[in-house]
Amino acid sequence: MPAALADDVAMDVKTVCLGMLTDGPASGYDMKKCFESTFGHFFPAGYGSIYPALATLARNGLVEFEEVPQEGKPDRKVYNITDAGRAELDKALSNPTPTHKVRSEFLAMMCFAHLMTDEQINEVIDNKLTELDSFLKLLDELPICQADGSNKGTQFVAGFGRFVASSLKRYINENRDMLTQSDTKDLKIAVGN
Amino acid sequence: MPAALADDVAMDVKTVCLGMLTDGPASGYDMKKCFESTFGHFFPAGYGSIYPALATLARNGLVEFEEVPQEGKPDRKVYNITDAGRAELDKALSNPTPTHKVRSEFLAMMCFAHLMTDEQINEVIDNKLTELDSFLKLLDELPICQADGSNKGTQFVAGFGRFVASSLKRYINENRDMLTQSDTKDLKIAVGN
């Protein structure tokens, strides 16, 4: 067998912060906005994970920061990636099997649809469809945060999001009857591998 | 405005365990198998969350358990849902906006594709496609864990999984060139809302 990877670097919040910094200096606040606008849709992170991540990165010498005083506003801690940080990022990007996890209260709930009223089910479905529409609309307005926003990777990912959201909409619209009607209905969309 | 929900019950591991118990008594080990076979694909949970969840549910009187001795094997703690537990589950199922979250190291990594070699990118993509194939194959063998496995909800959710996995495969296959070729290529799949 091939030797196990010496020191596995996960694609976690720390690593994504490192990646953002390859595009230029930024504060924790800047990164939070970036997570909100784009990354957060497939890799959520709040202050509770960003600030500790930056603190750990700084402690390990993977980033440096300088405190920039501002007039009328709190000081900014502006972070920069170091050479050690770049090396660590490279390690993380060499993991050949990154995960793609879903945690869906929605699907878990639908498993218990037989314990719900039709009214409850319809409300949940309608809300989910509305949410998907908002998401698609948001993607159309494309608020890319990275300076190099037009890079192939982010285009691929945005297209991915658009495609998945549209697919979900279609599946839900065409199969929602299954959940509320008591007579036997089959899946309307059959899929070949 | 409508009064805020008195005591928000989240659709968390505790609640899913309650839901599983509406189908009959089960041990933590049984539930883990159920998470592994079906639920885990869209709502993962390991021993580290299942056992504490059951302990909390028992402490709050939402489930009861009896220890069943076995020959040659460790004792089983067999759990049953109580009336209070059923009421709690009903509360959780009345939440009209259950979440659907994605956490994708894969997409995060693809955002930094410009920092990777074509070889690295292709390996990641190939692995992801293989993973999706395994998932689709697994769904075709349908190891439903609930006695009432043929209920509409689980059928809807299984179809959902199949549809999403096939969509992902298609998107990745048709757009992977974007990531590795240096000349400008556009998305091959355009989607209307």
Added chain:
DNA sequence: GATGCATACTATCAGTTTGATATATAAATG
């Protein structure tokens, strides 16, 4: 002119979840 809200910035904390590990026995696999 006051009250509240949005923006800009930092940071912490309780509760949950993750993923690995520990313990113990038996059966099957190589």
Added chain:
DNA sequence: CATTTATATATCAAACTGATAGTATGCATC
């Protein structure tokens, strides 16, 4: 005979979530 798999429990460090807190300015709204 050694290893792995299955049956069952449980715990722990590290990470993450979502909310909250503090502090200062400006901008509406009442």
